[in-house]
């Protein structure tokens with residue numbers, strides 16, 4: 360049996376063990392907290408990006424959109440007086456109450472795509488990280504973000520970047536450019552098997568969609584620039600994060616990294 364057979368067998372076994380889930384609550388039954396074991400570099404890179412984009416601000420009411428079990432609640436708590444953790448997965452929200460016993464936040468179940476059950480113009484801050492890769496067409500979500508933000512309110516939106524540096528090189532080798540449309544990256548990311556969308560987005564398209572939703576781009580950062588097994592093995596984590604923090608602004612213009620953080624304002 361060659362390695363691709365092994366891969367496909369393990370995928371078949373995986374899919375046998377997983378239930379098909381309808382709707383957007385497909386993170387129920389998913390041990391998403393386990394996904395973060397061994398990913399301290401990625402986690403701390405994202406925390407650094409959020410801290411940079413929100414530095415010096417304190418928001419009255421903030422919402423983590425698709426926040427799962429609240430990985431980012433400790434960080435967002437530093438910048439908000441009141442924080443709502445929202446997610447379509449009731450199980451992730453239940454787990455957050457155990458996982459984050461020492462933090463003050465409320466939870467909100469999302470039952471419909473692109474609908475946040477809060478009043479229009481009621482939020483000062485919204486944060487959406489690692490959700491865009493589940494949204495094939497995020498335009499309605501951006502319109503909803505516009506609806507719920509107060510005038511002048513801000514949002515941090517993370518984009519899974521299809522046009523990161525190494526992908527551009529790969530496409531260039533085929534004498535092509537990275538498509539402007541979302542690129543499917545496989546159903547098996549994060550260990551979930553289903554018809555769940557997993558896509559990467561071209562930031563140019565996302566910027567246009569944000570603009571169409573009247574969300575003004577204030578700042579962008581290139582994030583997880585050093586994501587590489589080899590680098591992780593040779594450079595200590597604290598050194599990596601210190602280099603990463605400096606690169607996030609320097610490489611933003613060329614949209615180098617696999618993840619782009621965008622600060623927008625209504």
Ligand SMILES: C[S@@+](CC[C@H](N)C(=O)[O-])C[C@H]1O[C@@H](n2cnc3c(N)ncnc32)[C@H](O)[C@@H]1O
Nearest residue numbers: 383386425426427430447448472488489490493
């Ligand atoms: C990869 S996790 C990211 C969780 C958290 N934001 C983080 O960065 O740790 C993706 C989350 O998006 C949620 N999600 C999936 N589809 C969604 C949708 N249409 N609207 C809002 N959240 C969604 C999932 O339930 C899941 O908790």
